[in-house]
Amino acid sequence: MDHQTLVFSSVFPVLSLSHTTPTPVATPDLGFTAPGTSFGSPYIPRQAELHDNTQHRGVKRTIAWSCATRFLSLDKVVPAVPRILHRTREVEDALVYLLAGEGRVEDGARNGEEGLVEWYTNECRLHFANNVRPVLEELWRDEVKIGLSWDVLDESQRVLEQVQNVYLEPFNEHVLPFLQSGANSTIRPSRPSRPPRPMRPTRRDEDGAAGHASWKFRRDMHALFAHCVAPQRFSKTLSYVLYDAGCRLFRIHTRQDGVQPSAPPEDITEFRQRMTALLQGLERVGLGGENAQKAFAHAMNKLLDSFINSHFLKVDWYSKKSVVPQLKLWIRDGFCPLVELVLECLRCEQSSVLPTEVTSWQEMALGRLGRVRVDNLFDFVINWDKSLGAFLDIKDYLKVAGAKQHLTSSFSQQVSRRLLHPGATTTYILNVYISIVRAFHELEPKGVLLERVARPIRRYLKEREDTARIIISSLLTDLSHETGSKFSSNSELSYEIASEMAKPLANLGQEADEELNWNDMNWQPLPQDASPDYKKSKVEDVIWFLLTLWERDDFINELKNILGDHLLRCQDPEYEKEIRLLELIKMRLGDNNLQACEVMLRDVLDSKRINASIHTATITSPPTQAFFTPEQQSRNPQTPDGRHPRTPQPRRPAQASSHLAPSTPAAALPGPTLNAQILSSFFWPLLRDDDFRVPAEISALQTQYGTNFTRIKGMRKLRWMNALGSGSITLSFADRTEDFDNLTPWQVSVVHAFQPQPGEQHIAAKHTKSGEGISRNVSQLEDMLDMDESLVRQAAAFWVGKSVLRETGSDTYAVIETLPTSDKKSKADEDAAAAAAELAAVEAAQQPTAVRSQQDLLNEKKDVYAAFIIGMLTAQGNMPVKRILMMMRMMVVGGFPFGEEEVGGLLLEMEGEGKVIGFGGDVWGVKK
Amino acid sequence: MKVTIKEWNAVAAWRWDMPDDDVCGICRNPYDSTCSKCKFPGDECPLLLGECNHSFHMHCIFSWLKQESSQEKCPMCRQPFKSKSQDATAAGAEEPTQAPDSSPI
Ligand SMILES: [Zn+2]
Ligand SMILES: [Zn+2]
Numbered sequence A: 001m002d003h004q005t006l007v008f009s010s011v012f013p014v015l016s017l018s019h020t021t022p023t024p025v026a027t028p029d030l031g032f033t034a035p036g037t038s039f040g041s042p043y044i045p046r047q048a049e050l051h052d053n054t055q056h057r058g059v060k061r062t063i064a065w066s067c068a069t070r071f072l073s074l075d076k077v078v079p080a081v082p083r084i085l086h087r088t089r090e091v092e093d094a095l096v097y098l099l100a101g102e103g104r105v106e107d108g109a110r111n112g113e114e115g116l117v118e119w120y121t122n123e124c125r126l127h128f129a130n131n132v133r134p135v136l137e138e139l140w141r142d143e144v145k146i147g148l149s150w151d152v153l154d155e156s157q158r159v160l161e162q163v164q165n166v167y168l169e170p171f172n173e174h175v176l177p178f179l180q181s182g183a184n185s186t187i188r189p190s191r192p193s194r195p196p197r198p199m200r201p202t203r204r205d206e207d208g209a210a211g212h213a214s215w216k217f218r219r220d221m222h223a224l225f226a227h228c229v230a231p232q233r234f235s236k237t238l239s240y241v242l243y244d245a246g247c248r249l250f251r252i253h254t255r256q257d258g259v260q261p262s263a264p265p266e267d268i269t270e271f272r273q274r275m276t277a278l279l280q281g282l283e284r285v286g287l288g289g290e291n292a293q294k295a296f297a298h299a300m301n302k303l304l305d306s307f308i309n310s311h312f313l314k315v316d317w318y319s320k321k322s323v324v325p326q327l328k329l330w331i332r333d334g335f336c337p338l339v340e341l342v343l344e345c346l347r348c349e350q351s352s353v354l355p356t357e358v359t360s361w362q363e364m365a366l367g368r369l370g371r372v373r374v375d376n377l378f379d380f381v382i383n384w385d386k387s388l389g390a391f392l393d394i395k396d397y398l399k400v401a402g403a404k405q406h407l408t409s410s411f412s413q414q415v416s417r418r419l420l421h422p423g424a425t426t427t428y429i430l431n432v433y434i435s436i437v438r439a440f441h442e443l444e445p446k447g448v449l450l451e452r453v454a455r456p457i458r459r460y461l462k463e464r465e466d467t468a469r470i471i472i473s474s475l476l477t478d479l480s481h482e483t484g485s486k487f488s489s490n491s492e493l494s495y496e497i498a499s500e501m502a503k504p505l506a507n508l509g510q511e512a513d514e515e516l517n518w519n520d521m522n523w524q525p526l527p528q529d530a531s532p533d534y535k536k537s538k539v540e541d542v543i544w545f546l547l548t549l550w551e552r553d554d555f556i557n558e559l560k561n562i563l564g565d566h567l568l569r570c571q572d573p574e575y576e577k578e579i580r581l582l583e584l585i586k587m588r589l590g591d592n593n594l595q596a597c598e599v600m601l602r603d604v605l606d607s608k609r610i611n612a613s614i615h616t617a618t619i620t621s622p623p624t625q626a627f628f629t630p631e632q633q634s635r636n637p638q639t640p641d642g643r644h645p646r647t648p649q650p651r652r653p654a655q656a657s658s659h660l661a662p663s664t665p666a667a668a669l670p671g672p673t674l675n676a677q678i679l680s681s682f683f684w685p686l687l688r689d690d691d692f693r694v695p696a697e698i699s700a701l702q703t704q705y706g707t708n709f710t711r712i713k714g715m716r717k718l719r720w721m722n723a724l725g726s727g728s729i730t731l732s733f734a735d736r737t738e739d740f741d742n743l744t745p746w747q748v749s750v751v752h753a754f755q756p757q758p759g760e761q762h763i764a765a766k767h768t769k770s771g772e773g774i775s776r777n778v779s780q781l782e783d784m785l786d787m788d789e790s791l792v793r794q795a796a797a798f799w800v801g802k803s804v805l806r807e808t809g810s811d812t813y814a815v816i817e818t819l820p821t822s823d824k825k826s827k828a829d830e831d832a833a834a835a836a837a838e839l840a841a842v843e844a845a846q847q848p849t850a851v852r853s854q855q856d857l858l859n860e861k862k863d864v865y866a867a868f869i870i871g872m873l874t875a876q877g878n879m880p881v882k883r884i885l886m887m888m889r890m891m892v893v894g895g896f897p898f899g900e901e902e903v904g905g906l907l908l909e910m911e912g913e914g915k916v917i918g919f920g921g922d923v924w925g926v927k928k
Numbered sequence B: 001m002k003v004t005i006k007e008w009n010a011v012a013a014w015r016w017d018m019p020d021d022d023v024c025g026i027c028r029n030p031y032d033s034t035c036s037k038c039k040f041p042g043d044e045c046p047l048l049l050g051e052c053n054h055s056f057h058m059h060c061i062f063s064w065l066k067q068e069s070s071q072e073k074c075p076m077c078r079q080p081f082k083s084k085s086q087d088a089t090a091a092g093a094e095e096p097t098q099a100p101d102s103s104p105i
């Protein structure tokens, strides 16, 4: 019978091939149905051919069979320890006859006689099916609860080992010895001093026939055992038990099964012994085979994960070191010894861990650790460089096959989920982008990874219209003079960019090379138009990554616009930062197409000299003076005088200057100084060009300046751009004098228009009760100044805010000559405050680079906030304002720097738009 | 109230005071820009007005006149080119190096 049939018959005893019960001695019946045959079996026809000889053997064998089988048959009740049988002479004879003598049936003999070994195997099988299997099946019938895993395995192992001993005892004592001696000679075997140790069946047994029979018997028993402990369920349970053992041995806190480690740590030695005993026991009853090894592999896999989660998930934030070396040590000194122990217990072919296996376990662990790290990569990036330790871990991980691929795709997902959305400010994205550049340099100096992960961010940044402005303004921001608050992620300035710019230029070449290994960064091809110096000085650092966001020419165009605006506002007479920025850009991008920027810079630098020479010309003012002024010679010291080109003579003689000069009492009264910035307008971006009348004394100065300019520069004329520039004035009132600096020209012009005109002196002299002086309305001012209404109103609001003017009627303003005394000034104060608020709003709108107010910020991001609120109320149902605020503070990217009041206002506004609905008691929900 | 202006910082844009076309007939760049060789406009790249009332970037007309084929004529009207400003500024000691007035008409 083949193995499969045996197993089958053990499962379905009813159908089992008829197993003979021990035959009674008294019924030696030649005609009994031979085992293994049924009606019409080939055995029956053969009976007819039996000779006397065989008839005699048949009788003898039947008697021996009956004696032996009765002797070997098993009791129904399984004894705790195998009962010791004492064989009588008769039994012994029968056994000898059947196992080693004439009655022996050779393996594979097909004459229909059953061998005794075969019979005993069937006897055990049947006994097992009837008496033991129900117990085990009961044990394994349902899913094994994890809390009972150890017990179920222990119990199964105990039952199986007990019954195995019971089956083995007669076999080893009364069958094997005869088989053995049968193979050697016919000498009766003595009782072996020690039973062959129960072990996993192997064919390497000493002596052929007996060894083979013993191996076969055990194999059959083990198949029987394995079959009744639901293999899947057993695997799972064993796997759990091994996982549990590992977790306890390594004191793992974060387990997949949620089991908490016992409070007082258990005795590890004792526990290890328990595990070893169980595994060895399972192995003895044949449950240690391949199935167990698979379960073990599965358990170790989980164990590795849990161990990494429990012990290595924490990044080393303090010493900023990699945890990989420790992990590798643990694999070698903790994990591998456990594997060896288990393999030994399960008697695997190879129970020692080879060095290459240690390495591959280590690599596997590194892979796990790396993936966990990569899952959180975005957080590490925004915490760069405190997160250096995590990056060092990932750096090791990158050596694992497929790691780079995984990192790229995982990080790209994190970036698109957490960074590239409308809620993130451009400044924030830029800051993160810079962190990415810095961190990825550490990760992989060649920059291939960086190039890949940066691509979507670069594309996204390029599409934001404020990116270039923020970059360039930040590059031009003086780090040392700014307070930290200026650089919040809502601001228009990036601290990260500004601090890059603060690094000394000289350092960029060499020091940075050593420190950050820039040398390896040769992946980016040089631009075709790179000058010979370019390659040498080109440094691919953070600034390079910022400046190359756009096509070079697009960037230069942006730069031109922003630099123009910036130069006109700049307070530094030396323009140091601007010069440095231009140098930097030339260094990174080459100096093509930077002409406009260079001309602009030259213009503002030269203006100082031009002012000086114009002033000289104004004072000396000899109309016939040659146009080679000191100014002109000094500006080109490198040009030999002789080569200096002569500019054409002005077409209009400079007749005006002598005429105007007396009107400016330069010598007598120290009147205002006019300083001009002379722009080569062709190279500047379009500038604000509102036209209006400036105070007469200023326009006189301008005319004079222009005349002198034309005289000196020949054929060139000036056009004044009165909306640009600034002025400082002193206001003298009846009761006070106040100074104002850095005013816009239209603010000066408007307040100037409140001076008494000829014929108005009497108004100025007489003081009204309210202390008001001259009064004008908006349209009067428009006419007087030729100024746009909006500018007039803006300036008037400004002066109301400064308590210089008071709005006395609709669109009518009067000078406050005398400030009201404290008891009646409340109304005026209110007006002033309102005007000041209005002005703040107006000015903020006017000057995009000025620091924004909270209100502006709220307005600017209103849509983002509204979308967030609607999303949240839709997902989570109605909420009170307090909770909405809390959620927004936690969840809105870039923070939510407002309070309940603002949230309430926002909700009211949204209610007005029909988006949300208030339910009273501050509870709000989405309008359905 | 009396307003005293202490200081005034103004901004002005300069232009060449040219009556006619606003590009140089040779390099086609605006007068207010530079010739194709220069970086900075104005003093460093002045204009030259011819007696024929055509004007060019000085550098442009000089290189033009240096060419044999130009026959020292104005490229626009083919009249011999002579700087108009020269007479007015004759007092100046410095002559432009390759001044066209070496061959006055
Ligand atoms: Zn030209
Ligand atoms: Zn030039």
Ligand SMILES: [Zn+2]
Residues within 6 Å of the ligand: B050, B052, B053, B054, B074, B075, B076, B077, B078, B079
């Ligand atoms: Zn001409």
